[in-house]
Amino acid sequence: MTQETRTESPMTKLARFIVDKRKAFYLIFTAVVLFSAASIHKVQINNDITSYLPSQTETRRGLTIMEEEFITLGTANIMVSNVSYETALDLSEQIAEVPGVSQVEFDDTDAHYKDSSALFTVSFDKEEADPETEAALNQVLQVLEGYDVYSSTQIGRDVSASLQKEMTVILAIAAMVIVVVLLFTSKSYMEVPVYLIVFVAAALLNMGTNFIFGTISFITNSIAVVLQLALAIDYAIIFCHRYMEERDNGLSPREADIAALSKAIVEISSSSLTTISGLVALMLMQLRIGFDMGIVLSKGIVCSMLCVFLLMPGLLMLFSKPIDRTRHRNLVPKINFWGKAVVRLRYILPPIFLVVVVVGAVLSSHCDYVFDANDTDFDNKPDWRIADEKVADTFGQKNTLAVLVPRGDYTKEGLILERVSQLPQISQATGLANQEVEDGWMLTDQMNPRQFSELAGVDIELARLLYQAYGLSVEEYGAIFQNPDDYSVPLIDVFEFLLEQKDKGVVSLTGEQEDKVEDLREQLDIGLEQLRGENWSRLVFVADVPTEGDDTYALLDEIRAIAQDYYGDQVILVGNSTNAFDLASSFSGDNMKISILTALFVMVILLFTFKSAGLPILLVLTIQGSIWINFSVPVLTGTNLFFLSYLVVSSIQMGATIDYAIVITNRYLELKTIMDRKQAAVEALSQSFPTILTSGTIMAVAGFLIGGISTDATIGSVGQTLGRGTVTSIVLVMTVLPQLLMLGDALIERTAITLNRDRAQRFNKGTMRLDGHIRGHVSGFVDGEFKGVLHGSVDALIESKYQERKLPGEQEDDTP
Template structure:
């Protein structure tokens, strides 16, 4: 029997007198440095861990998605203008149920006693009292931070703890605590699942302890370094740690398995050096598709994509650094403990499933093809939501429950701000009067309709006599005041002509009189000064909220859901009314924000999909050196994405748009790894045992890896989806869990079938064919891989180690799959 009759698949033969590959030399030097300097790395990681742990509570979290809108959008411009030009008082609604009106009326004074409460609005109209329930609009002082506002809201609520009461606010963010509680619960469950999965799939109990140390350090590093980013979104803050653990778990498993293999023929030191030198390239390659998918989020026009992509990519990098620099030292340190705690392998053999897959390959791909084509159509029909109130989560937060209770009794509308150039109170008054008459508009507020009394508004112009009557002044004093005002603004009509015909807006004359009182120029007596100061406070407060240096703000309350056709039509009507008087009025509301998010969605969707697919294809082209294999893999995962996003349409649910953008990129970037694991094994085995047997064996061999990382990500996604009380986070979780499950099913069923069915296409798409080189050496030979031939006697098996003797065999430098018929 000739040695030339045998093939050696993906083998590496090295002779002691032969110079090694330069890449291997570099990696071994790097690995040797990391292992030998492990104590220094222990110290560095300990310092970084403490620093990051201290920084975690200091991370600033942004809970408003509209804050991430592009600068060019109307909402972003309007919000920036309002922050710069106006003072905004946050408000909350307090509802007390089962209370008579006369008792409800007395509650107003109790609410006003709470420090930080500016005013309380309540009357006997149906807007405030209905069905034996009273609702109070509580306005807070300006300049309070969000934490203090939450304290005030809770203090007011606690005052009426003996009653059936609820509080709700659209402007005070009280979601942080409930989000944190949700994520603590989710992380606890995910941690338990990870431990159970690792115990099930690992080879040693001590391996699990090492994994947990690595995961905890990597997670803390990522969360702590978020402080350096300034502010992160509530989405990144909530899901990053869970996704980091689910996405990066493979890296630790790969290094651990490599170490176990190398220890069969080497001591612990040499084994970890060899394992790390091989794992660096393998893990880095594996992480590329994941990073590519996450980096695609950073191409979004909406800033939250950059935020989420950056935090998650940083999480992957933190995991890589921890696995490469910390884990080798831990494995070496606990090497003996790992050996002593080896346990039975609990992962079952699923060759039976591979046989079923091969037997059904004639019709299952046709079924999947029909499903995928249908899913393309159904997913395109999916209705997307751009306002958080349009979606719900399975669990409701206390705040959401209170909001629902209040809305059962009262029509709590949204607020629309119309920002226009200041200077014409007549135009503002006309807009306010006309819009207030529209169906769907509850209230209208601007300087032009703020009442001083039953007869006058702030911006109404009055004569000296009318002002004297309004403020209970004598006419002579009023005339002098008007003359002084005219002189101050270089208008001399009241001085040299008839002062009684001179008119000034109530707001302007009051501001002037108060200013002169402060200077000590005017003194109207203690009683009159007090009256002027009281009215001035009202004027000043209204002006701060409704008029800035360059712009005026008109505020309307509207009824209806933000994304309803009626509300959108109402906003269009208000815009047209404002355009009758101003060229470029700016509208700001949740409904406008939803429209801005919708307009950016289409472009972001196309960019993310294109970037993800192209980058993943390029990585796979370099990995497999084939044009056909990457296409088959990407089509498989893209098919799972189409199927995933056909479910919302079939379930008659709206899908929050971020759920699609984020999950589609993660699903392509992360679950493509499952397809890579199978395909690598399949292509390695096919030249030796044939395509059908290779597919069956590859399914069985890939199962532990896919089971570990896939199941963890799937369960983590579903836990987020069904535990989180935030509808945005919940939507992301459900989509991620469902998408991961579908990807696993397609990789373990459809992909093996199409790889076998399109075997000729796979071979033709290979860039190069295998090269055969005859190797004959005597002496010390290092062998690593599948060997079939003569090594001082017949050997047929997997060899990792050194052979002393004669080696005579064919070595194949495998660059592509060989035709099965040549076996």
């Protein structure tokens, strides 16, 4: 009597459950995807990169104070080229008449008229973000219509909106490229709709669940979808290729789906660990935008894996017949010629590679990193950046710096303004202490009653009573017991006291006096709202220096030293230059942290994957070499690089492109057990080429599209660097890595960690069906992956996920 024993691994049972319950998963994913699509608008986008600075940095502390205590009215530097001075003067008068414009600065000095170009410094009544300010600016530009105009301003600069338009174009082009690549590398045309459904579902899941973080950065929001697609596309490809292999082995769609999924879950999970490890390293950055990008992209990887594991099996069953009907010949050519060339050059390329890696490491360490996106050498510039550069080239840099000091001592503020304004780099200094009210009087000048009555147009007796009342309110009783005309008070303080008493009805003014006081009130309000807060005073300087660099940082130190002469450590500097300095300070630590942690995480994962201490070194050396080569390119081309590009791309390049190296290494290790090393290397390259071609092409194209289309220097720089790094990794993996594997074979074997305790010794007679790994004697020695039927005597080490045995004339054997 024949008895059958069927044993299934837990992974096969899980795969069978997913495939059999596919309709339930259809309903679940439909509901979740609809919810996610409806939740996308709930995600808040943060356009301010400075908000991700550590809270203890000077820039972050200063910005917080300014947001709480001050307003910043809109301003614009508008340059008109090829215009005479008389015409420019007439235009300035027309601009001043535009509703919403409070002031226009223009004269015949080099600061405003130079080389037939006029520079109008326009101030507005409202804050930068106020719609009325943007409307007023548009009217100003209408006045200048027909002239050669360059407007340098933050007003109306909606970076997020323009990015969304650009990323929509990028995503559309990327989708077309992906479809073409998938059609070329697929075995059936109907695989592509399955891929697209899975990708769209995963993208919507990730985008729609970002609301759980409250706010994400504009950088993350812009590139997350494209990077998620590029990073996670491998998972769907691995699963689909497994499914097609099982179908080619004669299994039915259901059984092929189950068998493929049971294998793909482990393979994909292992592959994702290297990618996620790079993103985890990114999340540990001191600059919190790294956490923002890392957590969103990690969630995207998880969403992609869930869609592949839970949704895609059902889709393959649903499309199984169309997939079978639309099969086509393999369009990816065999590249044995390439593998043979690589093998022949195995003693030539590795030494060259090691030299290039050393040179790349040295050069990349000298890369000129910049910390203000507007300073990047980026060709695809938006109109506003072109305008900024035109104005700077003609009239010099307009680098604005705010100095915050404790409120209350106008004399100290005046001394700081006077000393700093004498520095040769400073073109403008503004504070309450140098705001002229009338006839040379400044807001903070000391005034006696007679001087105040003349300035404010009030009666002298009223002025004396006002001074006495003020002295009583601040407990300065000398104002009462001495001659009031000898009592002096800062103009700003006594004027505010007058307005307070007037508003209370204590002081009554005549019509002419009322008009004069209201005019002064308007001037006072403009100055106070921008320059004096509840606890701090703000001094604003404009310097003709770049945003960053040694000269700029030396100027910051000089200004800080002057202010500290009067206020000690209670001085805070804020501006684009201090922001660049703080970012530069955190970069060195983040740079080292990400490089070490990413390599360490990946090496640990590879150690457990390949059970060899030497093999991870060869793989990481290959990818780290590609990273060094990638970041030596800016040095060789004499261009700079935005610092965030290095931090983001180095972690993604190591975490994601290491998968290419893993694919080839896995193939090589399997093949060398049944053929010599040269043949194994040639065949490994040929078998791995379709996977690397598909994944690598998509990631490289995604990067180059972002870099070529986006006008945002931050995102464009990341895209360019990612595309270049992916291509570099592919080239090294397809050339140097197989050579290192062959030459380092002895190292790999000697550092191997044998973990065979879980492999049971089997002694069976009869017929055994298995799907797994076998090593030993089967009427001859066998070592390799085997799918089929063995008949005879077996004496071997077996690792099998599925077995079915027939033992004639014997009791059922429960051996696992």
